[in-house]
Amino acid sequence: MSGPYFDPEYENLSIRINPPRVSVDNASCSDSTLVKVDSMNKPGILLEVVQILTDLDLIITKAYISSDGGWFMDVFHVTDQNGKKVTDSKTTEHIEKALGPKGQAADWIKSWPGKRVGLHPAGDHTAVELIGRDRPGLLSEIFAVLADLHFNISAAEVWTHKTRIACVLYVNDDTTYRAVDDHSRLSLMEEQLKNVLGGEDDDQVAHTSFSMGFTHVDRRLHQMMFADRDYEGVGATEVEYPPPLKPKIFVGRCEEKGYSVVTVKCKDRPKLMFDIVCTLTDMQYVVFHATIGSDGPYASQEYYVRHMDGCTLNMEGEKDRVIKCLEAAIQRRVCEGLSLELCAKDRVGLLSEVTRVLRENGLSVMRAGVSTVGEKAKNVFYVRDSSGNPVDMKTIEALRKEIGRTMMLNVKKSPANAKVPHEARGWAKTSFFFGSLLEKFLP
Missing domain, CATH: 3.30.70.260 (ACT domain)
Incomplete structure (x- = not known):
């Protein structure tokens, strides 16, 4: 029985x-x-x-x-x-x-049309996930491939960290503006994106997977980079962040209640708490109590946690892994340098053209957010000089002259970033899923 x-x-x-x-x-x-x-x-x-x-x-x-x-x-x-x-x-x-x-x-x-929930407004799309080795001009090549294959990019989010790049792209057919489920077209896209991502120097074969689900895009990017083990910096030289940017993370113990205590002190910024809670959750730690605060430009966050199986962090190796993963989660979204905000009438090939101009002016994209509302495209690119030096303002003026004829360009400055490490070797993979974003987001 x-x-x-x-x-x-x-x-x-x-x-x-x-x-x-x-x-x-x-x-x-x-x-x-x-x-x-x-x-x-x-x-x-x-x-x-x-x-x-x-x-x-x-x-x-x-x-x-x-x-x-x-x-x-x-x-x-x-x-x-x-x-x-x-x-x-x-x-x-x-x-x-x-x-x-x-x-x-x-x-x-x-009831809130056009609001960015999870990433972008609902729409008929094919979602493409990419992760691989970053290099100057890579994003331009990815967008050029999609434009040549007659895919329109309605939205995208791109992160780079420790020589790795992760992208979630929402694409549709450039004529019908509907999701593409033609397997021959998707196979061709997959093959060409593998060639762009993998290159001849990669030791491992690119992987492809298909999914029908939908995950909050920022969380998905964290998951992709976590699975890629970017926190280990495989094959890369460690980034030497200036003291104000380097997070200070400690793992202690609350003997009375049987919790592990994770303390994070770092420069404050939007979405910091989300990045930390997201990482702890995906590492299967449960937060029982927490106190979050800020003192001027710095944040102090304390989390009382246990693993889902009820255990605390007792092993030194486990503590070190949590510290490295939280450091990576915090730093993935840090983009010190210049941000370029572009607004223009949407059209097929717009992103390919913009990123080509950035590449030709010696700029590398560290992070990007792309959205389309109606006929208007709103894009934000966080850029640095390809050699790792501060961006020369003469380059920005040249960029204004070249791009400013067809779109609005706003440039914002931030403190200089730390030096960016050399390229790393690694593997790349591509995945797709289909359907309406709204249908997949709703419970």
Whole structure:
């Protein structure tokens, strides 16, 4: 005889009886908005909440987390991108809907057209994931291949770290603007992208996989680079970051409660908490308590964690791995140098043309975000000199003259970045999945 039967719906009964309670409070704090979440505890709930607040372009300045037992209680101090309270009634309404009872998230997404949720507005697309060895001009070659094969890039996100590059590209047919499921076209795309990514010097054969699912794009990029073991810097010289940029991470122990304590101190920036919580979650650590704060330009974050199996971090090797993975997660999004914001009427081949101009002017793309809203393309490129030196402003002026005739260009400066290491050897892989982004995102 089999074991006793448990109705699978029983597990969700408590959540249905006690749905999440969300409040947005603008009265209790003088310089930030308080977002309070009380809910039945469930795996991954902290990442889910932080992810939603981050997708709404909110800055988390402080947070207090407690999820011992069966209940989850959060208090987040948030501001808008300008450091002001969140007073827009539409935004506060969306916060309450997105974090509220299950089912309201669908209405929230539909009622905010054009909002970047997870990455970009919903659309019919084929999603292509690429990871491989980075080199000057690589992104230009990738975009040129897709343009030559008559694929339109409606959205993209590109990260580089320790000589590796990871991309998530949303493409469709440049005539019908529909997702492409023709296997002959996809096979041709796969073959040509492998050639571009792999090159003749790579020791291992490129890998390809297909997926029908959808994961939040920033989380997916973290997962791709984590699987690529970029935190080990295989075949690369370690980057020597200036002291203000190098994270200080410690792993201790709370003997009384049986937790491991992960402490992170580093330069503060948007999405920092998301990157840390995402990495801990994907490494299968559960956050029971946390305190998040900032002191001027620096952030201090403390997490009380256990592994999903209930164990703490006892082995030195395990502690070192957590420290390296968190350092990598923090540094993947750090792009000191210049950012180029371009806005233009969307057209096929636009990205291929822009990245070609960047390459011809001796610039390498460290990170990029591409989105299309209606007929308008909005692109952000974080660039550096291909030789690792600061970008010469004469180069930027030449770029303005060449690109400025057809699109708006805004240049922003940041402190000089550390030297970038030489190219590393490694393997590359490509994967695809199909369907509507909206359908895959909704529960």
